Amino acid sequence: MSADHRIEAITKRLVERSKPTREAYLDRVRRAASKGVHRASLACGNLAHGFAVCSPGDKAALAGDTVPNLGIITAYNDMLSAHQPFETYPALIRDAAREAGGVAQVAGGVPAMCDGVTQGQPGMELSLFSRDVIAMAAGIGLSHNMFDSTVYLGVCDKIVPGLMIAALTFGHLPAVFVPAGPMTSGLSNDEKVRVRQLYAEGKVGRAELLEAESKSYHGPGTCTFYGTANSNQMLMEIMGFHLPGASFVNPGTPLRDALTKEAAKRALQITALGNEFTPAGEMIDERSIINGVVGLHATGGSTNHTMHLIAMARAGGIQLTWQDISDLSDIVPLLARVYPNGLADVNHFHAAGGMGYLIKQLLKGGLLHDDVRTVYGQGLAAYTIEPKLNADGTVARQPAPEESHDPKVLARIETPFQANGGLKMLTGNVGKSVIKISAVKPERHVIEAPALVFHSQQEMQDAFKRGELNRDFVAVVRFQGPKACGMPELHKLTPSLGVLQDRGHKVALVTDGRMSGASGKVPAAIHVTPEAVDGGPIAKIKDGDMVRLDAIAGTLEVLVDQQEFESREAVTIDLSDNEFGMGRELFAPLRRVAGPADMGASVLY
Ligand SMILES: O=C(O)[C@H](O)[C@@H](O)[C@H](O)[C@H](O)COP(=O)(O)O
Numbered sequence: 001m002s003a004d005h006r007i008e009a010i011t012k013r014l015v016e017r018s019k020p021t022r023e024a025y026l027d028r029v030r031r032a033a034s035k036g037v038h039r040a041s042l043a044c045g046n047l048a049h050g051f052a053v054c055s056p057g058d059k060a061a062l063a064g065d066t067v068p069n070l071g072i073i074t075a076y077n078d079m080l081s082a083h084q085p086f087e088t089y090p091a092l093i094r095d096a097a098r099e100a101g102g103v104a105q106v107a108g109g110v111p112a113m114c115d116g117v118t119q120g121q122p123g124m125e126l127s128l129f130s131r132d133v134i135a136m137a138a139g140i141g142l143s144h145n146m147f148d149s150t151v152y153l154g155v156c157d158k159i160v161p162g163l164m165i166a167a168l169t170f171g172h173l174p175a176v177f178v179p180a181g182p183m184t185s186g187l188s189n190d191e192k193v194r195v196r197q198l199y200a201e202g203k204v205g206r207a208e209l210l211e212a213e214s215k216s217y218h219g220p221g222t223c224t225f226y227g228t229a230n231s232n233q234m235l236m237e238i239m240g241f242h243l244p245g246a247s248f249v250n251p252g253t254p255l256r257d258a259l260t261k262e263a264a265k266r267a268l269q270i271t272a273l274g275n276e277f278t279p280a281g282e283m284i285d286e287r288s289i290i291n292g293v294v295g296l297h298a299t300g301g302s303t304n305h306t307m308h309l310i311a312m313a314r315a316g317g318i319q320l321t322w323q324d325i326s327d328l329s330d331i332v333p334l335l336a337r338v339y340p341n342g343l344a345d346v347n348h349f350h351a352a353g354g355m356g357y358l359i360k361q362l363l364k365g366g367l368l369h370d371d372v373r374t375v376y377g378q379g380l381a382a383y384t385i386e387p388k389l390n391a392d393g394t395v396a397r398q399p400a401p402e403e404s405h406d407p408k409v410l411a412r413i414e415t416p417f418q419a420n421g422g423l424k425m426l427t428g429n430v431g432k433s434v435i436k437i438s439a440v441k442p443e444r445h446v447i448e449a450p451a452l453v454f455h456s457q458q459e460m461q462d463a464f465k466r467g468e469l470n471r472d473f474v475a476v477v478r479f480q481g482p483k484a485c486g487m488p489e490l491h492k493l494t495p496s497l498g499v500l501q502d503r504g505h506k507v508a509l510v511t512d513g514r515m516s517g518a519s520g521k522v523p524a525a526i527h528v529t530p531e532a533v534d535g536g537p538i539a540k541i542k543d544g545d546m547v548r549l550d551a552i553a554g555t556l557e558v559l560v561d562q563q564e565f566e567s568r569e570a571v572t573i574d575l576s577d578n579e580f581g582m583g584r585e586l587f588a589p590l591r592r593v594a595g596p597a598d599m600g601a602s603v604l605y
């Protein structure tokens with residue numbers, strides 16, 4: 001079924017805009033792919049180093065050019081609950097490769113930051129840049145040029161985007177993404193947030209808060225809210241980098257291991273040595289990217305992808321814009337209610353029908369391109385399935401249900417939760433910004449209140465603790481952009497803003513920083529571009545200025561005389577405190593070259 005004419009029109013616009021860079025990119029990919037088995041171009045000395053530790057059998061295989069070699073890029077560490085399961089994956093993948101007549105080697109590791117550990121801490125100022133550092137680190141592993149295909153072990157916020165940038169940079173190689181799956185459900189997200197708000201009001205102590213947090217985050221796997229990490233899983237599946245049904249199967253289960261082994265074998269099947277060659281740079285095209293944005297809107301995905309997806313697409317020569325994302329939001333309905341867009345978590349989403357049901361509904365509505373290439377073959381219809389385990393331990397795939405197993409979590413295309421998607425672009429005299437509306441009650445989609453200006457999260461939290469914020473106001477938290485301090489997430493503001501909103505005050509946030517994909521119920525115009533440190537209008541706002549955030553009209557305005565506003569001096573502040581400590585001194589060069597948020601805030605291009 002072809003896509004809706006409006007989807008086709010936006011796709012066509014994207015293809016036209018991208019033509020120069022896309023054609024140049026594809027030319028590079030095809031030239032690299034034409035070189036055949038890449039390790040064959042290495043000198044004997046290079047090759048000997050490359051397989052020095054391999055078994056005699058693997059050495060013999062790699063000395064030739066008929067046995068495929070699979071490069072593993074792993075983001076394993078014990079800091080991220082979502083990545084800890086990867087510790088055992090290389091051994092599993094090596095065995096599966098051997099069963100398939102191939103070889104597998106860990107090409108290299110990449111760093112992985114847990115935004116939950118660093119939330120509200122100095123380390124968060126490295127987080128956004130870690131995406132591009134991950135892409136570079138993966139490039140270091142793959143630059144050994146020993147490989148015919150790749151598997152990427154990564155799940156969380158900046159890691160999948162960084163790995164996808166690497167996969168498209170090495171677009172002459174096939175790439176299969178291998179997830180570890182979600183943590184089993186613990187304390188519900190809304191109960192966790194309730195205890196946080198009680199703590200913010202001083203009504204419970206640290207012991208109660210730590211108990212609630214520990215019941216919520218309690219074991220291996222991805223945190224169960226629908227933040228950036230789980231938005232990543234949805235994207236990898238709907239764009240065809242995952243095998244069908246791989247995204248939301250819990251770690252440490254036989255089905256999870258079966259999916260990992262199958263991914264390794266599939267990655268070895270789609271090399272240039274076989275007859276289904278599927279280089280990542282040709283597999284992913286403008287239609288895949290549009291499918292990703294459609295999936296984001298339909299599920300209320302993370303605002304971070306208004307930057308990451310733009311950076312990921314650019315790695316493949318595709319020029320996605322905020323306008324594309326915003327226009328698609330007007331077309332794509334919200335079909336999933338997963339925290340913060342509802343009370344369910346990703347395990348409930350998966351049990352209700354998961355990705356297979358979601359893709360089936362979106363295809364039925366003509367909102368996805370079906371005629372796309374994936375690691376599994378041709379066509380997205382192959383992903384309208386539910387994964388099960390065969391008696392022999394291999395993966396079975398059954399048709400996704402015709403009806404949602406929980407209509408409160410997954411809706412039919414005919415009766416969506418909201419007529420439009422979760423992410424909107426705002427324009428006006430402050431610049432451009434984005435807002436996630438899928439988690440904000442409709443009565444809060446328009447907020448008009450006096451500005452209160454802060455130059456850090458701490459400043460606002462201190463004002464809250466002094467009882468100065470029991471009023472209607474728009475918090476303007478500025479100098480939080482990429483060049484100022486690495487564009488941290490300001491998610492620690494959520495509990496106090498949530499308390500004030502629950503007390504009945506009209507509150508909103510405007511910032512050149514970011515929010516977490518797990519942020520939600522408070523209206524927030526984020527990623528304001530140009531940022532304050534570049535002299536953007538956000539640096540001209542004063543306490544008391546009336547600010548109007550209108551997510552329906554798509555505007556963010558300071559309601560003062562425009563001429564007077566423009567004539568104001570942009571405020572500057574001393575940022576030296578952000579230049580040292582917790583590794584920030586190592587990232588000074590990246591702050592200097594960081595691009596604007598609406599271009600992905602990248603240091604790479
Ligand atoms: O974009 C995201 O999804 C967030 O960065 C998420 O990965 C982060 O860890 C949150 O901070 C977790 O939520 P809490 O901080 O509420 O635990």
Ligand code: SF4
Nearest residue numbers: 114115116156223229
């Ligand atoms: S989802 Fe966020 S908090 Fe959870 S492991 Fe990943 S980065 Fe850390």
